[in-house]
Amino acid sequence: MIKLQKATQKGLHGELLVPGDKSISHRALMFGAIAEGKTEIKNFLTSADVLHTMGVFKSLGVDIDYNDERVLVNGRGLGHFNQPNQALDMGNSGTSTRLLMGLLSRQPFDLAIFGDASLSKRPLNRVSEPLKQMGAKFELSQDNYLPGVIQANNTLHGITYQMPVASAQVKSAILLAGMQAEGETTVIETIKSRDHTERMLQQFGGHIQIDGNQITVTQQERLLGQQVLVPSDISSAAFFIVAALITPHSEITLKNVGVNPTRIGVLTLLERMGAIIEIHQHDTIGEPIADITVRSQDLQGINITAADIPSAVDELPILALAATQASGDTVISGAEELRVKETDRIATVVTELKKLGANIEETSDGMIIHGGTPLQTKVSATVNSHGDHRIGMMLAVAGLITAGDVTLQDELAMAVSYPEFLSDLKQVIS
Numbered sequence: 001m002i003k004l005q006k007a008t009q010k011g012l013h014g015e016l017l018v019p020g021d022k023s024i025s026h027r028a029l030m031f032g033a034i035a036e037g038k039t040e041i042k043n044f045l046t047s048a049d050v051l052h053t054m055g056v057f058k059s060l061g062v063d064i065d066y067n068d069e070r071v072l073v074n075g076r077g078l079g080h081f082n083q084p085n086q087a088l089d090m091g092n093s094g095t096s097t098r099l100l101m102g103l104l105s106r107q108p109f110d111l112a113i114f115g116d117a118s119l120s121k122r123p124l125n126r127v128s129e130p131l132k133q134m135g136a137k138f139e140l141s142q143d144n145y146l147p148g149v150i151q152a153n154n155t156l157h158g159i160t161y162q163m164p165v166a167s168a169q170v171k172s173a174i175l176l177a178g179m180q181a182e183g184e185t186t187v188i189e190t191i192k193s194r195d196h197t198e199r200m201l202q203q204f205g206g207h208i209q210i211d212g213n214q215i216t217v218t219q220q221e222r223l224l225g226q227q228v229l230v231p232s233d234i235s236s237a238a239f240f241i242v243a244a245l246i247t248p249h250s251e252i253t254l255k256n257v258g259v260n261p262t263r264i265g266v267l268t269l270l271e272r273m274g275a276i277i278e279i280h281q282h283d284t285i286g287e288p289i290a291d292i293t294v295r296s297q298d299l300q301g302i303n304i305t306a307a308d309i310p311s312a313v314d315e316l317p318i319l320a321l322a323a324t325q326a327s328g329d330t331v332i333s334g335a336e337e338l339r340v341k342e343t344d345r346i347a348t349v350v351t352e353l354k355k356l357g358a359n360i361e362e363t364s365d366g367m368i369i370h371g372g373t374p375l376q377t378k379v380s381a382t383v384n385s386h387g388d389h390r391i392g393m394m395l396a397v398a399g400l401i402t403a404g405d406v407t408l409q410d411e412l413a414m415a416v417s418y419p420e421f422l423s424d425l426k427q428v429i430s
């Protein structure tokens with residue numbers, strides 16, 4: 001439990017390099033492990049979720065060496081893992097679980113998998129169903145949840161799969177299995193989700209065909225170890241971008257942020273709300289990177305609909321906070337996916353922001369935020385992350401501008417994606 005810091009009259013200032021991208025760090029370990037030769041990863045995120053992916057590969061016999069400068073993965077090639085002598089711990093990480101169910105769906109031995117209480121409530125049939133159509137075998141609690149077993153299996157075959165839900169985890173699981181399957185595997189998306197798996201497969205020398213929202217892979221002969229530079233995580237930068245926008249007299253620059261077009265929904269939505277965001281893009285290979293500068297600014301409410309959600313899915317809690325300070329209403333719809341994240345993020349955002357005086361209502365697929373309400377507590381308020389890192393960080397940003405004392409419970413959840421968040425926040429408070 002901690003007492004949240006407030007912004008001063010001078011606002012928030014400074015330059016920050018937020019940690020490496022979580023989605024890309026998971027994938028760099030995965031591709032490094034199945035490639036031949038060494039993969040060196042720089043600006044790797046050492047947060048709890050990614051360390052669970054690393055732990056899984058160590059249990060599977062992959063030699064991984066890491067220090068503050070870099071991670072070195074000694075790849076074993078596809079299908080050359082050792083049988084682990086314990087169940088694989090996925091912690092709190094949906095990305096580890098779902099991507100590894102695809103990557104490990106063709107192994108000569110059973111793999112028991114488990115996760116924490118939150119992860120054990122998150123649906124897995126969205127990946128197990130298409131993977132079973134490819135020949136994979138799973139035993140899951142109530143056919144849908146952890147704990148479970150990825151059963152021994154030596155053949156996979158390609159499928160064509162029209163995605164019923166916009167999810168990069170589902171798409172990636174199918175592609176990672178498709179790389180080990182006979183024939184072609186095609187995934188068709190209605191709304192494009194983050195494409196880090198596709199980009200990294202290309203970087204590691206794999207074959208992939210991308211035609212609009214249709215992605216096809218075939219069995220990969222061999223992938224070769226690479227140098228991977230992980231951009232700073234836009235999902236982490238988003239907390240500082242909104243903090244600067246809603247705290248008077250602020251100006252913050254975020255360095256080397258990943259601005260992959262499938263991830264920048266938070267920037268385009270804030271721009272629709274009236275924010276002026278300076279984006280200075282650098283030349284890079286693989287993933288685009290930019291320095292982002294933002295100053296405090298008046299915002300207006302907007303409508304956020306289903307087509308906007310995939311590229312901003314993890315940023316909706318912090319966007320909801322921005323909307324409490326905008327003039328007019330913000331209506332978020334088509335966001336039912338938020339109900340199956342680390343918490344039901346529609347319910348937790350609404351419950352916790354109400355404690356700080358926000359005028360916000362829950363709907364079945366989103367929320368309505370009546371903006372322009374100053375955040376304040378009568379005397380003091382205690383808010384709770386509910387064990388969800390993004391809810392904890394959003395509340396810490398809300399605390400900056402809330403009149404009255406705010407205490408945050410379960411702040412340690414932030415370590416899932418951003419262990420140094422509170423000290424970085426302290427650094428920009430003038």
Ligand SMILES: O=C(O)C1=C[C@@H](OP(=O)(O)O)[C@@H](O)[C@H](O)C1
Binds near residue numbers: 023169
């Ligand atoms: O593929 C990924 O790395 C992720 C995909 C998203 O999940 P869904 O695929 O469930 O939308 C996102 O919420 C998660 O934080 C990371």
Ligand SMILES: C=C(OP(=O)(O)O)C(=O)O
Binds near residue numbers: 049092094095096
């Ligand atoms: C939803 C998230 O992650 P995951 O699905 O990997 O647990 C997140 O980081 O907000």
